[in-house]
Amino acid sequence: MALVLWAISVITFVIFYLIPGGDPALRIAGRNSNEALRAQIREDYGFNDAKPVQYVRLMEKTFNGQLESYSDRTNVRERLLQGVPATASLILGAAAIWLFFGVLLGVISAVYAGRWPDRLLTIFAITGISLPEFWIGLLALYWLTYKVSWFPPGGYAPLTAGPVQWAYHLVLPWATLALLSIGFYSRLLRSNILDTIHDDFVRTAWAKGLSRRRVLGRHVLRNALIPIVTVFGLDVGASLGGAILVEKVFGLNGVGQYIADSVGSLDLPPILGTTLYGAFLIVAFSALVDIAYAFIDPRIRLQA
Amino acid sequence: MSSQPETDFSFDAAGLVAAESGADQRIEGLSPWRLAGRRLRRNRVALFFLVLFVLVVALCLAAPLYADWAGNTPDRNNLTGTLVRGGKKQFIVTPDGKPIGPGFSKKYLLGADQNGRDVAVRLLYGGRNSLFVGFASAVLTILGALVLGLCAGYFRGWIDRVISSVFDIVWSFPVLLFAIALGTALALGGLHLGFITIQGDSLWIPTIIIGTIFIPYLGRPVRGQVLSLREKEFVEAAVAQGMGPLRIMFSEILPNLTSTVLVFGTLTIANNILTEAALSFLGAGIQPPAPSWGNLISDGVARLTTAPHQAIVPGIAIVLTVLSLNVFGDGLRDALDPRAKVRLR
Numbered sequence: 326m327a328l329v330l331w332a333i334s335v336i337t338f339v340i341f342y343l344i345p346g347g348d349p350a351l352r353i354a355g356r357n358s359n360e361a362l363r364a365q366i367r368e369d370y371g372f373n374d375a376k377p378v379q380y381v382r383l384m385e386k387t388f389n390g391q392l393e394s395y396s397d398r399t400n401v402r403e404r405l406l407q408g409v410p411a412t413a414s415l416i417l418g419a420a421a422i423w424l425f426f427g428v429l430l431g432v433i434s435a436v437y438a439g440r441w442p443d444r445l446l447t448i449f450a451i452t453g454i455s456l457p458e459f460w461i462g463l464l465a466l467y468w469l470t471y472k473v474s475w476f477p478p479g480g481y482a483p484l485t486a487g488p489v490q491w492a493y494h495l496v497l498p499w500a501t502l503a504l505l506s507i508g509f510y511s512r513l514l515r516s517n518i519l520d521t522i523h524d525d526f527v528r529t530a531w532a533k534g535l536s537r538r539r540v541l542g543r544h545v546l547r548n549a550l551i552p553i554v555t556v557f558g559l560d561v562g563a564s565l566g567g568a569i570l571v572e573k574v575f576g577l578n579g580v581g582q583y584i585a586d587s588v589g590s591l592d593l594p595p596i597l598g599t600t601l602y603g604a605f606l607i608v609a610f611s612a613l614v615d616i617a618y619a620f621i622d623p624r625i626r627l628q629a
Numbered sequence: 630m631s632s633q634p635e636t637d638f639s640f641d642a643a644g645l646v647a648a649e650s651g652a653d654q655r656i657e658g659l660s661p662w663r664l665a666g667r668r669l670r671r672n673r674v675a676l677f678f679l680v681l682f683v684l685v686v687a688l689c690l691a692a693p694l695y696a697d698w699a700g701n702t703p704d705r706n707n708l709t710g711t712l713v714r715g716g717k718k719q720f721i722v723t724p725d726g727k728p729i730g731p732g733f734s735k736k737y738l739l740g741a742d743q744n745g746r747d748v749a750v751r752l753l754y755g756g757r758n759s760l761f762v763g764f765a766s767a768v769l770t771i772l773g774a775l776v777l778g779l780c781a782g783y784f785r786g787w788i789d790r791v792i793s794s795v796f797d798i799v800w801s802f803p804v805l806l807f808a809i810a811l812g813t814a815l816a817l818g819g820l821h822l823g824f825i826t827i828q829g830d831s832l833w834i835p836t837i838i839i840g841t842i843f844i845p846y847l848g849r850p851v852r853g854q855v856l857s858l859r860e861k862e863f864v865e866a867a868v869a870q871g872m873g874p875l876r877i878m879f880s881e882i883l884p885n886l887t888s889t890v891l892v893f894g895t896l897t898i899a900n901n902i903l904t905e906a907a908l909s910f911l912g913a914g915i916q917p918p919a920p921s922w923g924n925l926i927s928d929g930v931a932r933l934t935t936a937p938h939q940a941i942v943p944g945i946a947i948v949l950t951v952l953s954l955n956v957f958g959d960g961l962r963d964a965l966d967p968r969a970k971v972r973l974r
Contacts, residue, residue, distance in 0.1 A: 328794075329794070329797060329798055329801060332794075332798045333798060333801060333802070336798065336802075337810075340810055340811055340814050341810070341814055451952070451955055451956060451959065452948075452952060454955060455899065455903075455948055455951040455952035455955050456948055456951075457903055457906050457907060457910075457923075457926075457944060457947055457948070457951075458907075459906075459907060459910050459926070460906075460926060460940070460944035460947065460948075463926070463929075463930065463933060463940050463941075463944070464941065464944070466933065467933055467934070467937050467940075467941075471933070471934050559800075562803055563803045563804055563805070564803075565803040565805075565806055566803045566804055566805020566806050566808075566809075566907075567805065569805065569806065569809065569911065570805075570907055570910065570911070573910075573911065574930075584806070584809065585911055587813075588809060588812075588813050588911050588912050588913050589911075589912055591813060591816070591817055593813065593814065596806075596809065596810050596813055597810070599806065600802065600803075600806050600807065600810045603802070603803045603806050604801045604802045604803070607801050607802070607803060608801050611801075
């Protein structure tokens with residue numbers, strides 16, 4: 326794991342320091358700057374040093390929280406920390422929604438396999454995974470906010486301002502971010518359940534005379550959920566990408582919005598910092614998922 | 630979206646042959662490909678969406694023809710012009726900056742944008758760019774994943790360990806964020822790798838980025854399949870015949886991966902079009918003034934209240950394209966390999 330983390334940091338460095346062509350000083354100072362200023366910037370930022378030196382300095386800065394934006398020289402970590410509540414609310418809320426509805430619709434779909442509820446949910450799911458989330462967000466903003474004003478026109482209300490306002494501001498972003506994953510999870514769970522339902526241990530459970538509820542709930546669903554747990558851990562981390570789009574659309578002012586703004590102004594350090602922290606979070610998350618596995622599936626615990 | 634209820638298609642296939650050739654006739658064997666073709670032909674929904682997709686591609690390819698017919702180009706601004714529509718003379722962009730909406734007229738069928746450019750023409754030209762990036766990056770993903778997956782699965786040992794850990798590492802980045810990081814870094818100064826130089830506003834930049842980041846998503850399943858295929862008897866036979874590893878990998882093992890690649894390829898194009906749209910929407914994909922579906926939506930955001938068609942129209946194009954690819958890909962999977970588990974995202 327330490328090796329993976331190290332490789333991630335090197336790749337990030339390569340992306341931001343080696344791949345981009347052109348003079349970084351020109352980017353910071355602007356196109357109309359003079360050579361003296363650019364030389365000064367190269368000196369200040371240490372672009373003249375050897376690449377390994379720059380790498381070490383970058384890592385020091387990143388983990389001491391001294392990374393600074395090129396455009397306005399604000400501290401990246403501070404800005405990111407300010408954005409965390411909004412982004413965490415968005416992602417965790419959306420994750421809860423998509424897990425709940427994904428499992429619910431997946432079970433319904435599998436139980437009614439081939440009949441009309443399944444067909445309907447299939448159409449819903451495949452449409453759901455074909456929608457660009459930011460576009461759906463824009464449509465929702467247009468119709469539900471500007472046309473009928475059921476929802477606030479974007480923005481984030483912190484939890485400290487009251488949970489009702491907080492949730493009210495987040496309903497549309499949650500739904501937008503969750504939509505794609507609901508379709509995906511319900512399809513995944515449906516096929517998992519249908520794979521499991523013919524297994525021997527399920528037949529045994531029926532033969533023991535257990536109730537339908539118990540067979541489906543305890544025996545089938547529990548096994549069918551295992552692959553869901555794997556992807557869920559990864560997807561929560563990966564939904565940081567979706568959060569960037571959704572936050573930009575709804576103006577949530579979290580980490581995602583910060584990234585979107587930085588892309589707009591071609592400001593590299595905030596993106597660099599977030600990519601690095603985000604990748605570390607995902608690695609940590611997958612470690613947690615492995616642990617969660619052991620709780621759900623005793624077979625894995627026995628192997629270990 | 631199969632119209633069939635959940636049945637095991639491998640049994641279904643056998644039943645189909647038996648039923649159609651009759652009980653007292655000799656049962657003829659059908660090649661798996663013909664069986665798959667038959668299953669696909671019976672899936673009307675999948676075929677309908679295939680036609681829809683082909684239609685979208687054809688329309689986008691015909692963009693210059695349409696532009697000629699409508700008498701407009703994708704880049705011509707028209708801030709002061711007027712247009713006769715429904716017998717009334719209307720501004721293309723009103724003096725207070727509101728572009729005309731969709732309506733029945735030869736020019737500006739789908740309305741204008743803030744610069745008075747024809748949205749319909751830009752939509753078709755943007756579709757060309759979006760589809761190009763979608764296709765080309767999918768080809769890149771498939772090539773990369775096949776080569777890496779085959780090598781890892783066939784040679785195993787340290788080669789496998791290296792390739793697998795590269796997959797793991799790429800996998801640990803949040804996909805979209807990784808693409809954004811690369812997109813922003815490369816859009817600034819282009820790509821300079823040895824003798825290869827690509828300008829920052831080239832279509833190849835988003836293509837390469839999207840094509841690369843999704844390699845592990847196909848590479849892992851390919852590696853897994855190769856690991857089990859290489860233990861099969863036909864590989865043993867090939868080794869006994871004295872074939873070299875390259876020949877075994879590409880002429881013995883590779884053909885067995887065709888169905889995985891076909892299904893994954895279809896779904897990848899869909900996924901890549903979505904990714905491109907997201908990147909361009911943020912400004913890290915196809916660089917303006919080149920149109921793309923994502924760029925068009927992003928242009929429309931600022932005028933969502935006054936000219937919603939600008940953001941809505943390109944989105945519909947994306948949804949139609951991606952939906953048709955997803956439905957067709959689903960049907961293709963049902964037809965080719967009902968038990969395949971290809972996961973994309």
